[in-house]
Amino acid sequence: MEVGRLPISASHRAKLISAGYTTLSSLSSLSPSYLARELNITDSEALEILKVASLNSRLDRTDGGQAIVNGAQTAWDMLHEEQLLPRITTSCADLDNILGGGINCKEVTEIGGVPGIGKTQLGIQLAVNVQIPVDLGGMGGKAVYIDTEGSFMVERALQIAEASVLDMSEYNDLLHKENRACQMKLKPNDILESIYYFRICSYTEQMAVINYLDKFISEHKDVKLVIIDSVTFHFRQDFEDLALRTRLLGGMALKLMNLAKTYNLAVVIFNQVTTKYMDGSFQLALALGDSWSHSCTNRVILYWNGDERYAYIDKSPSLRSASAPFSVTTKGIRNSASNYKRIRMM
Amino acid sequence: MAEKLIKEMGLPKSMANVFAARNIPTAQEALALTEFELMQLLDVGMAEVSSALARISEIACPPYQTALSLMEQRMQKEDHAGHLPTGLKGLDEALCGGIPFGVLTELVGPAGIGKTQICMKLALLASLPTAYGGLNGHVIYIDVESKFSSKRMIEIGVQGFPDIFNMRGMAQEMAGRILVLRPTSLSKFTESLQQIKDSLLRQEVKLVVIDSMTAVISGSYGLSSDRLLSRDYGQGAPRQNLLAIGDALFCSSDIALSLFLSFYSRSLAEISRIPIVVTNQVRSQTRDEGCQYSFQVQSTEDPAGYDSHLVAALGINWAHSVTIRLVLEAKSGQRFIKLAKSPMSPPVAFPFKITAAGISLLNDYGRELKGAEINRIHSHGHGDVINFDGKGCGGDQWGRPA
Structure with missing residues (x-):
């Protein structure tokens, strides 16, 4: 060297x-x-x-046969570790199924879709679900919500948290049928208190917050989920220098990946959609270009299939490409409406 | 925060001086460089650069809040818990209390459907005293298409809120709170935005209305919005022509949109949280427009379905940026207001009519929508919808007779 x-x-x-x-x-x-x-x-x-x-x-120095290289891990150890890792449920069984049980820790998952498909809803749902206590099969962690668009609605977060607490206490009753003393301690307000919310107004602030997360999470070790909704907004608005954009985005992806690995947490980033000219026609594709598509471990695309919302695994090193329906209800993300009678508004 | 000076961030003196000497005055410049570039440029070691960047990031990063404190703050400090009630019961319920503060709300619909009517009603509502469901503040109304009618607005007020408007001098005071700007070009529009920013700082303005965003953008390109977006191009014109227009619209709109959006995001988040309402026109959907991903099987949709369907004039980039989208449409002789995009409610549709008192819902029970229906904009049949109740509203602005 x-x-x-x-x-x-x-x-x-x-x-x-x-x-x-x-x-x-x-x-x-x-x-x-x-x-x-x-x-x-x-x-x-x-x-x-x-x-x-x-x-x-x-x-x-790589010579010397079975030299123990600093920081490396055998594939066998990794397998063990992966099996132990808990996953964050999406509250939709079909979606969890194609994701292999939910959103994985130590990985960066990118989720994209057209406006109004339910990206922000899914984000809020995940921020709530990461807090499901360990004895109910959750992670009992906290969430960081980085909002670049201003679309995070506390009212909606409260609705989802309330529905989730209700579901949890039901589940708890099932688990401890004979033992009534085991009461649910989690309240909707506690859930809201464990969502750390950052409102970001420019791409510089976005870079800054991602640099700062390292320190923030080392001070708040119980953070198990980082959500960026959306990664695209500021990078789509005030940019003329596309080379700079690619470089900044690349650096950001790397930092997020590091964060996920170091603190053993899940990173979920939302992306917007753009139209792209391919094979003689315009098609929808996720924004930020081709070099960005390399930077995430998993990529999920939400889309309309007829009258139903579907999620499609576009890219993943471990999951096979598949799609599954989901729906957005008053309670949050749930199984597709066709499976049961739809709850009417009011 | 991004403009904060590095020398005021409490870095070690020597480090701060190096940044200043290399012409990196603010966090914005520093964070646009990678660590290695900074090491090259500043001629210092890895450890120093990392610690300096960590410090700069910490200062430039806005402070966090828990969702709970955010909610409490909104409940206690803001009127109506951070919402402008529209006075339409069903819609208010779906929106958790009305048009939320701090986000962009968009009204989309064909010409003559009632976008401007809703805008005027909202302007009026925001100026009313809090006890009457208003925000008791000033309103800035950017009237790009010159469609604002103060006569009609007073009429809405007199019919809708007779107690206030029949009081002596109150009509004058309420109307006096609504400032109408009529920018004639993009540069004038930019100027208006700057003015708004200044008045936002003085905390007087409680609502900003822009009617319409489409006109701002197409106007900036030197073509009248009517020509550019008119449906005449839909069937007859050759496809190339249509595409060229689409491209032109796209390029000019990109600049104007990013200008507006960066204004919006800064002023709303950093200066004051107020609702912003903008309107958007419609155009016919071109066959070439992508509406599927490459992995989806090409659906053989009935081609005849295209000509009766309209889409919002501003494209997908814009659609991502609005938080709430209300679509106004007419279908088989009935007008509907659809909550097409909202982070707090499933998509629902309410039938409505335009009356002398503004706009009212025919019922408060929304019909839930699914799939493609959500974003489709129907306009057939609205030409012959006559919503007169004959009480002195003879104009064709809000209930155009066939």
Whole structure:
């Protein structure tokens, strides 16, 4: 490995190279004070350079047969870990089914769809569902809701929370038929209190909040879900420099992926829809372009199929592509209406 | 917050100076660069850059609220818990109390269906005292199409709220609260937005109405909205022609829309939470328009179905940006108001009529809608809907006789 690839400042790199240290091995046997004299820098700076260099040379060394590489994991261990991971239910059994049980932790899931299909509704539902207590099969976590469009409605969140509490206490009664003492402790207001809401008004703030999440979540360890509704809005409005947009979006996706892995949480981002000219006709496609489509682990598209709402797995490394109906009711996201009599308004 | 200066963020002095020296004065510039670019540019190490970025992000990021505190704040501080009641019982119930503050509400519908009537009614409502269900504030009415009629508005007031409007001087006071702007070009429109921003800061304005957004955008391109969107192009004109118009509309609209939307998102979220109501026209759906994803099987929809269906004039990007979309349509001699997009209610339709007192629902029990019906806009039959009750409303603005 070359010195040019070390994460050190440009002037230090230039000094190293001009003093003749071009490879990592040439740095390996040096003492900090010697290097400091050589490059005419302070001792602490020299120490820093050597630390970075030794870390990188260790990562670089892949010889030695079964060398234990820093940070790696065997596929077998990963399998075990994946089986233990809880999932966040969508409250729609068919949808959970095609998602393999719900929204997965440690993954970034992108959900897109036409206006009015129910993206925000699904977001609110997930923010409520992540709080289902562990003894009822949930995660008992909290949610961060990043709202770029201003479409988060507390009234609606309260409705969904109330319906969810009702469902939970019903389920609880079933579980503990003989043991009546086991009462539901969760109240709708508690659910609302565990949703941390950020209102974002520009793409700079969006970048900032994603950088800041790292610190925020390390202070609020019980956050198990991050929702961005929608990732698209600001990036669609005030952008002329598309190269900058691609770069920023790429960086953002990477940070979200890291966040999901480090804190073992689920990230759900919503995307808008645009029309695209393909094969001689205009078709619907998710916004933000082709390079963005690479950045999420899973991609789900919500669409109208006749009179019903459907979800389609467009991309996933582990799930097969399938579609399932769902519906949006007064109580929130539920199984498709055709399965039971539709609840009429009022 | 994005404009906040880096030197005021409490970074170590040396770091702040480096940012200033490299001409990165605000968070906006700093966050547009990657860590490596910053290391190159500022000539400092990885650790310093990361900690500086973390600090800048923390300051530039707006503070969080829990959903509970958000709700309590709205219940306590805002009139009618953050809603402007429309006075239409069924619709208010579906919207949890009325048109919500802080979001964009859109009215879509064919010409003459009653969009302007609803806008005038809402303007009037917002100016009424709180005890009468209003917001007791000023209203800014951007009348792009010159359709606002103060005579009609006073009539709605006198018929709908006789107690207030028959009081001496009250009609004058209520009407005096509604400021009508008539921008003639896009630059004038932008100017108006700036003015609104200033008056929002003074906390007087409680409602902004823009009638119509389509006219702002098509007007900016130098074509009259009628010509550009007229249905005459629908059948006769060659397809290329139609596409070219679509493209032109798309390009110019993109600029104007992003301008408006960034204004909207900033002023609403940062300055004051008020409802914003805009209207949108309709155009006929072109055959080429995508309405399916590539993975969907091409449905063989009845081609005859196309010419009777209209779509909202502004495209899908705009549709994503509005939070609530109300579609006004006429179907077999009856007018309907449809709640086509809303984060708090399933799509429902209410029959309505235009009366001397504005607009009223025929019943308060909405019919739930499904599938494609939600966004379809019917206009057949509304030409011969006559909703006169004969009490002095002879004009053709709100109940056009055939």
